[in-house]
Amino acid sequence: MTDEVLRAIARWQIPVIQFNGMLAERLGMTWTDLQALYVLANSGPASPGELARRVNLTSGSASRMIERLVRAGFVRRVPDPHDRRKVVIEPDQDAVRRVGGLYDSLNERHRADLATFDEAEQAVLLRFLTAAAERTEEEIRQRA
Amino acid sequence: MTDEVLRAIARWQIPVIQFNGMLAERLGMTWTDLQALYVLANSGPASPGELARRVNLTSGSASRMIERLVRAGFVRRVPDPHDRRKVVIEPDQDAVRRVGGLYDSLNERHRADLATFDEAEQAVLLRFLTAAAERTEEEIRQRA
DNA sequence: CTAGATTACTGCGTAACGCAGCGACTGTGT
C-alpha cells in the first residue's frame, strides 16, 4: 500500500511539471521565471541574490531573469534604502493574480475530486501534502 | 479546508519541480531529457515522434535529445522492422534503475511520513493522488 | 581610513530549443 502511494506520487510529478512548463510557455517565459514569481508571491519581495538562491541560479543569470520579468511587467525593481548596493524585487500584484488565475481550471478539477472526501479525509490529505512538501524541501537542502 | 488542501498542493509543486531539476543537473542532462526517460520507463519504448509529443518538443529537438540520451547510454536506437522510416527508442534498464535510485532518499522520507497513516488513511491518499494525476493530465490535454 | 567582503550587473562562450527544409519511406487512389 505504501509503495502504491509512492508510485502515485511519482506518477503525479510528471504531469505537474509538464503543466507548469505549459503555463510558462503560454506566458512567454521560462519555467525559471515562473518559479521566481512563485517565490515572490509566496514569500514576498526579495533581493536578486536571495531570488537567485531560491530558484537555483547564478547571480548573473538571475540579473537577466529579473530584467525579463521587469520588461514583461511582472515585477518592479525598488532600491533598498538600507543598503544601496541592494535592490528589492517586488511582484506586480495584478500580474501575479493573472498568473494565479491560470490554475483556476485545474483547481476546479481538484475541487471536484475533493468533494468526494469528507472533512476527516481532507484533513488526512492536508496533513500528508504538507509533510510531503516539507520532506521534499529537506531533500533539496540536503543535496544542495 | 478544501482551499487549504489546494494551497498545500500548490506549495508542494515548487520543491517537487526544483528537486527534479536538481536531479537532471546531477545527471548532466536537461529536465526534458529526464522527462523522456520517465515516459520510456513508464510507458515502454516509443518512436522519436511519439516521444516528442509526450515531452512537448518539436521533431528536431527530440531528435537531438535522443542523440544526447544515446551518447550518454540511457537509451538505444532500434530500427522498426515494420516501418523503415521509424526508429524505436528503448531505455537501458540499468540506466533507468540507476536514475530511479536517485529518488530512494526522498522516498524514504515519504515512507517515514506514511508510517504515521493507517491503512484506511493511506487508501484515502492513494485515491486522491491517483485522481489528481489524472486531472492534471486531463488539464494538459485540454489546453494542448 | 583602509582593506576585504558583498551586491548587482555585464561580456562571453556553450548549449538547448523552434523553425524550416531535407531525403527516405509508406500507402492510397487511379
Next chain:
DNA sequence: ACACAGTCGCTGCGTTACGCAGTAATCTAG
C-alpha cells in the same frame, strides 16, 4: 503498376537562457 501526397527522423540556422569570470559600487570590520 505507378505517381503522388503524407509521414518519418534528421540537419542547418538563428535565438535565447544559462554558467563563468570579471567590474564598479557599497558596506563593514579592524
